[in-house]
Amino acid sequence: MSVRYPGRMINTPALLLFLSFIFTAGCQNNQQITSLQIQLDSLRNQLNHSYKPGFGEFMSAIQAHHVKLWFAGKNENWELADFEVKEIKELFDDIRTFETDRLETESTTIIDAPLDSVQVAITQKNLPEFAHYFSLLTTTCNTCHQSVDYGFNVVTIPAFQPFANQEFNPNH
Template identity: 45%
Template sequence: MKKYITLILLLLIVTSCNHQQDKTKILQTQIDSLEIKLSKTYKPGFGEFMGNIQIHHAKLWFAGENQNWKLADFEMNEIKENLEGIQKYCSDRTETKSIGMINLSMDSLSNSILKKNKQMFERNYTNLTNSCNSCHQATNHEYNVIVVPKNPPFSNQDFQIKK
């Protein structure tokens, strides 16, 4: 009788182990499949982020020039979000390490917007623009020169405050 009980217990253990190995193989196959899918999903590139930053940089100028401080603050936050996106999705790029060069200029410009001071805004906006160009030079992208915009990037946006 002891032999039968031992044999049954042994069969249960072996069956349980095999069942566990089958589950592990199935789960590993699912993990492998998901990793392949994840590696093929769209990830925005450095250029897409920089293009977005350039648009918000231009819109920021016209918001500040019109003393539309709420819009200026919004555009600053859009620039910050794009910079965070670069750090999250483009961490493998060497240029990403240089982005901190503009932090001081960003902080000063944010302070100008908070104070609603147009002259301070203009000075700090120019400093930010120069910081962007310094970063471009430091990362061998000196051919990409950013300037204070002359015309709004979009003709379908009014930058003036509505009263």
């Protein structure tokens, strides 16, 4: 059977076949969209329940590396000091990645210059410069704390080495 249009012949079975093909493709698309939506919901759910350290936890980690940096530098263990200053930098980078919802994150840039200066002193293996810039670094930690209303968290130059299970002297 065929339908005659002015100047053109259309084969009806072929047309039906074509339309059923389009319809099936459309249904498959809908199935795919539903399946993708389910996957998306599941991923969103996983993301919402995945562990993200809090600002204070990053700070506690920074505090530990701040201590280690001091004793590494004081012992002129420059390789370890270089490692520690990089750990602190990484943690501030992590804060910028994971704590975007905290207003204080914007203020972290204040620490970049003092950290760079400490790193230069380490590269130059210069103990007096290291001590000077470590002190500036510590003051800057507190400047930030004061500026974001956490001034009660006072960081000091460590009085003693609290890590009983780590060697800081390179010539041990």
